[in-house]
Amino acid sequence: MELQADPMDTQSRLKAAMAVGVAVELALKAAVASILPSLLADKGDPHSQLFLMGRAGLPGKSQSDVRTIGGPAAWQVISAVRPQIDLSQKDVQAALNLRNGAVHLALVDPTELGAGIRAMAICVDRLLSEFITRRDYWGEEFEDQVIALIKEVMDAREVRVEQAKSSALVQLARLKALGEEAFDAVVVTLDSEGREPEDNGESYGEPHRCPVCRYSGWLSGVVERSELQVDEADPYEAWVDRVFVPREFHCEVCGLAVWDQDLPMAGLPAAKQLEADNDPWELREMYEDIQADIAFEAMREARF
Numbered sequence: 001m002e003l004q005a006d007p008m009d010t011q012s013r014l015k016a017a018m019a020v021g022v023a024v025e026l027a028l029k030a031a032v033a034s035i036l037p038s039l040l041a042d043k044g045d046p047h048s049q050l051f052l053m054g055r056a057g058l059p060g061k062s063q064s065d066v067r068t069i070g071g072p073a074a075w076q077v078i079s080a081v082r083p084q085i086d087l088s089q090k091d092v093q094a095a096l097n098l099r100n101g102a103v104h105l106a107l108v109d110p111t112e113l114g115a116g117i118r119a120m121a122i123c124v125d126r127l128l129s130e131f132i133t134r135r136d137y138w139g140e141e142f143e144d145q146v147i148a149l150i151k152e153v154m155d156a157r158e159v160r161v162e163q164a165k166s167s168a169l170v171q172l173a174r175l176k177a178l179g180e181e182a183f184d185a186v187v188v189t190l191d192s193e194g195r196e197p198e199d200n201g202e203s204y205g206e207p208h209r210c211p212v213c214r215y216s217g218w219l220s221g222v223v224e225r226s227e228l229q230v231d232e233a234d235p236y237e238a239w240v241d242r243v244f245v246p247r248e249f250h251c252e253v254c255g256l257a258v259w260d261q262d263l264p265m266a267g268l269p270a271a272k273q274l275e276a277d278n279d280p281w282e283l284r285e286m287y288e289d290i291q292a293d294i295a296f297e298a299m300r301e302a303r304f
């Protein structure tokens with residue numbers, strides 16, 4: 001951003017363009033690694049998966065042989081697993097294209113550089129907000145500039161949420177116009193209060209108070225799992241922490257419907273801690289990996 005703010009020459013613009021793409025790709029990869037490091041392995045490469053998960057990797061190979069996915073593939077992972085981040089493919093591609101033009105052709109269009117800087121600011125801010133503050137990442141001199149760029153998008157979200165609330169209030173008024181007795185009868189049918197939570201291990205849903213009508217709607221989303229946790233005092237005690245990440249809220253009473261990144265703006269939760277999984281499949285998988293390693297070493301010793 002500093003180079004773009006006062007581009008003295010072509011070299012400065014080239015450096016700025018490369019920095020834009022590199023920042024976005026590394027932020028994407030950091031976000032993917034925070035979900036599961038092995039997801040970064042290119043085409044499921046076994047050596048890369050093992051190394052990224054803190055293992056030694058395959059015999060005869062080193063860290064130089066690790067192959068990771070590129071920016072577009074990392075964006076697909078983030079969009080599928082954490083859509084609430086609302087990371088625009090257009091913004092990601094703009095930053096990556098800017099870098100590619102600078103690296104491969106030494107070409108940078110000043111207008112595209114400005115758009116790329118904006119795209120980078122939005123992407124990096126959304127991807128790294130869980131790990132570092134804006135001031136620590138951008139520095140005091142650029143913090144206000146980044147906030148201004150992001151506000152353009154946030155304003156659009158606020159409008160979208162307020163429109164959804166207005167539509168819900170209109171539907172609620174229509175229902176109440178039926179009369180108190182009829183309205184109460186409808187609410188009994190549509191209210192989600194008392195409905196049991198639904199948890200199949202991968203997705204989760206539960207009743208939640210509607211921010212518009214105050215009756216209960218249905219909040220649903222995905223379940224994110226931590227890495228395998230082991231009790232240091234008792235190695236046989238293992239579990240996986242689970243977090244519910246809402247992706248959609250719908251109220252049958254007033255019709256309020258909110259998705260993904262708009263949920264917090266509507267007063268709905270962005271995440272919720274669930275009960276831990278005390279019989280995790282990760283433990284069984286780790287045991288199978290250990291047995292496979294033992295078998296491999298035994299086979300190698302027998303051959304040599």
